Amino acid sequence: MQDLSHLSTPRVGRPAAGGRILVIGGGASGVLLAVRLLRDDPQAQVVLIEGRNPPGCGIAYSTTDPDHLLNTRVRNMSAFPEAPEHFLDWLRARPETRDRDGDSFVGRATYGAYLNDLLAPWHRASERLTWLSRDCLALEEQADGVVATLDDGGRIGGAQAVLATGHVLPGPDPEGLVTGAWTPVRGIAPEGRVVIVGSGLSMVDQVLSLLKSGHTGPILAVSRRGQLPRRHAPTRPLDILPEQVPLGAPVSVLWRWVRRLAARAEALGGTWRDAVDGIRVHAALIWKHLPPDARARFLRHAVLWWELHRHRIPPASADRIDEAIAAGRLVIERGTFRGATRGNRGEIRALIHLRRVGAPVTLAAEAILDCRGIRHDPERHATPVIRDLIRSGQGRVDPLRIGLDVDDDCRLIARDGVPSQRIRAIGPVSRAAFWEITAVPDIREQVAAIAPGILQTAALGNDSSVSAGIDRRW
Structure with missing residues (x-):
């Protein structure tokens, strides 16, 4: 076993000559960045601002169900x-x-514990890491730093700020009839029908939890294509050289290239998975060279295929889903969810346009679970700090409305097109610039690439005199 203690063992140096770095968000993106900054510079000071969960949990790793696997x-x-x-x-x-x-494949809660464990030594052994158990409502870039406004009215200054707010959850149903995928569902009659909107990874987790709880009633999952994510299997990713990638080619040409690679992988005794995993290494570069109209075409016509084949289900989870389908306990339908109402006797009713029926149908349900996945439009589904940045003109939404507009160094681009010198965005919120930036293997590369620039700029800045109450609970 490699001795890697140096990666997470605090190195305590003199107080930073420059200023502290504010990391907004304590999920995977924020933790990976904080650890990288603290490890790479023994003088760095990081303030992690996260009010919803302990550091490391975020949306993906806050589940407590051991059947929810990475x-x-x-x-x-x-x-x-x-x-x-x-x-x-x-x-x-x-x-x-x-x-x-x-x-x-291990439980996602286990990975959340790993991320939290990475930060814990820094928090215990030095004053270089602070966790503020608050939500950030606003950021203001100033000539000599940046100031964050918190939900308790406090303000704290830094030399640099990094948005690591991760995925955005759908807002609560105002009628209380539809439950979000990340909300624990209780009180469902075991024999009652459950309608799930969506048939992706979130649906898989909900079905596994229902089955484990002893649910015996019918489960109906509805999505536009009625497709399940594909199953994981052993892979040998194709070795694709950069010069072999048709950068800037139309989506139709890229699609034929993908199909040829899949055929090549199968001819070598593998599967399409080898092609997809080989392409993934170049995904950000391919996306960067796609013109805006080609990106829009990809999102209209090819994104579903990519998501189904790129984000796969662990074999154990896939087996249980297949068993539920074979037993008739889970039915996957093509259709569109039109809304929910409450019947005369208080029952929940789901209005669904089923493709095979060709017309809307109304189904009584014990519960309706929204598993359509993460919301990507950063203006319609914004956290308070992102909403404020857009309102103030310090940030803007990309033309396709799938993320914040950032440059190659993750610097936030303002309404006037000028990149910020003190505010960056990483992880899923930077998806518009990098596309494949929602998973840990991609985010860890991103933070390793931008950490030197953040540290260099922070060393030249200062914190301003603004401060806030510090919460050192861990």
Whole structure:
């Protein structure tokens, strides 16, 4: 086993000559960045602002159901690209997971514990890391720093700020008839019908939880295409050289290239998975060279295929879903959810346009679960701080409305087209510029690339005199 203690062991140096770095968001993106900054510079000071969950949990890793598995193998989930076995070594050091290997899939809650554990030594051993258990409502860039306004009215200054707010959840149903995918569902009659809107990874998690709870009633999952994410299987990613990638080609040409690669992988005794995993290495570069109209065409015609084949289901989860379908307990339908009402006797009714019927139907349900996934439009489904940045003109939405507009160094682009010198955005909120930037293997590379620039700029700045109450609970 590699000795990797230096990756997470605090190095305590003199107080920073420059200013502190504010990281807005304590999910995977925020934690990966905070650890990288603290590890790379023994003088760096980081303030992690996260009011919803303990650091490391976020949306993806806050679940407590052990059946909710990572959809990426252990060997690809290290926090450090230069130490690919770091997560595996961490698992093997714990009695309950010491038998895991690199090809296994572990619970998402376990990964949340790993991320939290990465930060804990820094918090205990030095004053260089602070967790503010608050929500950030606004950021204001100033000539010599940036100031964050918190939900308790406090303000704190920094030399740099990084938006790491992650995915945005759908807002609560004002009528209380539809439950979000990340909200625990209780009180469902075991024999009652459950309608699930969406048939992707979130649906898989909800079905697994329902089945484990003893639910015996029918489960209907409805989505536009009625497609399930594909199953994981052993892969040998194709080795695709950069010069072999048709950068800037029309989507139709790229699609034929993908099909040829899939055929090549199968001819070599593999599967289409080898082609998709080989392409993924170049996904950000391909996206960067696509003109806006080609990006829009991809989102209209090809994104579903890519998502279904790129984000796959662990074999154990896929087996249980297949069993539920074979037993008639889970039915996947093509259709469109039109809304929900409450009947005369208080029952919930789902209005669905089913493709096979060709007309809307109304179904009584014990519960309706919204599993349509993450919301991407950063203006319609914005966190308070992002909403304020857009309103103030310090940030803007990209033309396709799938993320904030950022440059190649993740610097936030203002309404007038000028990149910020002090505010950056990483992870899912930077999706418009990088596309494949929602999973840990991609985010860890992103933060490793931009950390030197953040540290250099922070060293030249200052914090301003603005401060806030500090919450050091962990």
